[in-house]
Amino acid sequence: MGIDTAKLLQKKQKRILENWMTSQLSNISLREDLMSNDDLREQSTEFLDTLLKVLNEKNLSNVESSEFEPVHELLAGISLSRAKQGFTPAETGVYIFSLKEALLASLQADIKDDPFALVDAVIKISKLMDYLCVIAFETFIKGREEVILRQTDEIAEISTPVIRVWDGILALPIIGTLDSSRTQVVMENLLQEIVISGSTIAILDISGVAAVDSLVAQHLIKTVAATRLMGAECIISGIRPEIAQTVVHLGIDLSNIVTKATLASALKHAFGMLKLNVKKIENVKSGL
Numbered sequence: 001m002g003i004d005t006a007k008l009l010q011k012k013q014k015r016i017l018e019n020w021m022t023s024q025l026s027n028i029s030l031r032e033d034l035m036s037n038d039d040l041r042e043q044s045t046e047f048l049d050t051l052l053k054v055l056n057e058k059n060l061s062n063v064e065s066s067e068f069e070p071v072h073e074l075l076a077g078i079s080l081s082r083a084k085q086g087f088t089p090a091e092t093g094v095y096i097f098s099l100k101e102a103l104l105a106s107l108q109a110d111i112k113d114d115p116f117a118l119v120d121a122v123i124k125i126s127k128l129m130d131y132l133c134v135i136a137f138e139t140f141i142k143g144r145e146e147v148i149l150r151q152t153d154e155i156a157e158i159s160t161p162v163i164r165v166w167d168g169i170l171a172l173p174i175i176g177t178l179d180s181s182r183t184q185v186v187m188e189n190l191l192q193e194i195v196i197s198g199s200t201i202a203i204l205d206i207s208g209v210a211a212v213d214s215l216v217a218q219h220l221i222k223t224v225a226a227t228r229l230m231g232a233e234c235i236i237s238g239i240r241p242e243i244a245q246t247v248v249h250l251g252i253d254l255s256n257i258v259t260k261a262t263l264a265s266a267l268k269h270a271f272g273m274l275k276l277n278v279k280k281i282e283n284v285k286s287g288l
Helices: 005-011 013-026 037-054 066-085 089-110 115-158 180-197 214-229 241-250 263-273
Strands: 163-166 169-175 201-208 233-237 258-260
Touching: 005 013, 005 037, 005 089, 005 115, 013 037, 013 089, 037 066, 037 089, 066 089, 066 115, 089 115, 163 263, 169 180, 169 263, 180 214, 201 214, 201 263, 214 233, 214 241, 233 263, 258 263
Parallel strands: 169 201, 201 233, 233 258
Antiparallel strands: 163 169
């Protein structure tokens, strides 16, 4: 009669858990700053309990069995949570591989007198745990991608602030690369602020844009056009000598757009458009 590997592991669940926890807690990659030891034990207990409950001799030979769905869902949730908490892929891998080691160690201790049965059990458990590890990594990568996309959106929002520099005048400093998706954010923020503030002049400052090519220029022209449709005039400032040369070399026509070398020059021009005159007041010392 063959050895029932699943039942053997279920009987040794407590010992397996302790060996698994010992391995995790002694690992140099342990992140107590991200998860407490108590939370780690609770998470590990739940996962091991779920795995051993669904495990049997039939599905042990079929790692893609639908009976493992509860395990897959729980593991996916753990991996996603770890990705959002800041764990590295290696640290998540240690979580699964250390369980694999604990399971194999239990088998070696209990089936050491039957080499053939031991090899068979080790191969089956190894295949199952390797498959679970793949699921863990796939979910972890998706989780990290979600984090990166969210951070990218937050950075885009922060890096495109619309500033009210004067009554009726808005300024939008652009830093970094101006691509299609970011242009959309720039236009949405600018047009929304024009409606809210009722401003009639918007200054796009590109001092922080590393390089201007034909694509960037087209994005700027689209933003200017959208601004004019809202009844506001647009000024582009921050035209450095190298940018001016590039624009001329590419044959880009910006003749119908007001351009200035500095934000100060653009603001001065905006004052003139609004018929405002800003003067410096000299300090006058009063006599005794």
